[in-house]
Amino acid sequence: MVSTMASRVRQKRIAQLISRGKRLDGRELADYREVQVETGLIERAEGSARVRLGKTEVLVGVKFEMGEPFPDTPNEGVLTVNAELVPLASPTFEPGPPDENSVELARVVDRGIRESKAIATEDLVIEPGKKVFVVFVDVYVLNHDGNLIDASCLAALAALLNTKMFNYEVKEGEVKIKPGYKPLPIRNYPVAVTFAKFDDKLVVDPWLEEEQVMDARLTMTVEKDGKICAIQKGGYGYFTAEQVIEASKMAMQKAEEQRKLVVKE
C-alpha cells in the first residue's frame, strides 16, 4: 500500500537532516537521483523517450499533424505541449480534465522549449501562412515520486532529439509523403533544474516526500550556452533574493551535467 503522505515523524526527520546538510536517501543537497533515459520505445510515435529519475517515471511522445500557423507567425510551425497526470501514476491523481498541476507542468516544459528556440520551427512550414506542421509533445507521467518538472523536461528533450520527420513534397497544394525520414531540426537543448527550499537550504531534485515538507520550489531552465530561458516558482513558501541568485548559479552547473545524459555530441 502506498501512503500519500509521509508520516509526521518522517517529515520531521527529513527537515532535520536537511538543516544539517544531509538527506534521508543519502544524497548530497546538490545531487540528482540516478537518471535513466531510453528513446524510441513507441514505434507509432514520431519520437519518444522515457526518463526515470529515481522512481519518478515519465514517458514523452511526439506526434505531427498538419495545421494552420498562428496569424502572427505565418512562417513558423506550431509547438503544442500537453501533460497528463495519469491516474495510474499516483494515488493522488484522479481521472478528468487537466487540473492546474498538469497545466502548470505542461506550460513549464513548453516555456523551456519555446524560449530557447529548441525546435527550428521555420523549417516546419509547408505553405507560408496556410499550412505548417504542428508538433505535439505529450508528457505522460507514469510514476510520481517527485520532481516531475525536471523529469518531464529531460524526457521531452530526449524525445525531440529522437523525433524523425517523414519526407514529403508539395504538388499542386497537396502534400505527398515520400519514403525515408529526416531528423527533426533541433538547435538548442534546454534543461530544467528544480530546487526545493527548506529554510536557508536549497535542495536539488526533491523526491516526493521532500516535496511534501519543502517550503517552496523553484525551477530554472538553462539552455546550451548557459543562459536562463525559463523560471517558475511554485508552492506556498518564499525565496529570499540571495537564494534566487544562488539557485541561478547552481542551475547552470547542474543543467550542464544533466544535459550530457541526453545530448550526445
Added chain:
Amino acid sequence: MSQKKTEKLIDENDIRLDGRKFNETRPVKIEVGILGNADGSAYIEQGKNKILAAVYGPREVHPKHLALPDRAVLRCRYHMAPFSVQERKSPAPSRRELELSKVIRESLEPSIFTEYYPRTSIDLFIEVLQADGGTRCAGITVASLALADAGIPMRDLVSACAAGKVEGRLVVDLTDMEDKAGEADLPLAYMSNENAITLLQMDGMLTGEEFEQVVNLALEGCKQLGQIQKEALRAKYVVTKDVEAQGEKEEVEEGEE
C-alpha cells in the same frame, strides 16, 4: 518572440515609447473598497491596465470536503474579460489563466495568517478589464489590497512588478508591446518586511549577470509599488480621521504619517 519591429521601443536617449526611463514604472492609480457586496475590494490602473479584485470570506467552504482542519483555504481566480484585449478572448478559462490563478494564489498565501481561520475559505477574484502587459503583477498588487480591505490578518502587503530585457536593455514594468517584442520578461512578487520573493517566473533569455540585474530592477519596482499601496490603503481611512479631528481639535496628533 522576435517579431518584425515597426518602430524602436527605446530611443537613442534611452527613453521608452511611452516616455519612461528604464527604471521607471508606469503611473499607478489605486482605489480600495469600491465594491458593495465583497468583503474586501480594490481597483488598480497601471498604465493601460485596469484590474478589479474582490475578496469574499473567510466564509464556509463549498464544497465542504475541500475544507482544511488547521487553516483556511485560499482560492483564486484570475480571469480576463473578453473585451480586455485586442482580439476578443473567449470567456472560458484558458490554460494561461489556470496557471496564473495558481501562481497568484501561491504568491499571496505566504502573506496571510490562514491558520487563524480553520475550516473556512477565502475566495479571491481578479478580473482584468483591460490588459496591457504585466497583468499578473498588477493583479497581485491589487489583490493584496483587497485582502487587507477584507480585514484578513497579514504579515505584509505583497507587491508585484516585472522587469525584463527589451532591445538589449534591461527595463522595469514592461508594456504588452515591450513584452512581445522584447527578449525576456520576469514577473516577481515581494513582501518587503520579510525579504520574501513569493512569485518568480521568467520567459526569454538572460545570462546569469543579466538575471541578477533584472531581479534587482523588479525588486526596486516592487518597493515603489509598495509605497503606493500603503498610501492607497490609508486613503480609505483618512476621511474618518478628519471627521474625528474636527470633533476634538485638541487631540489632533502630531507627527502623523
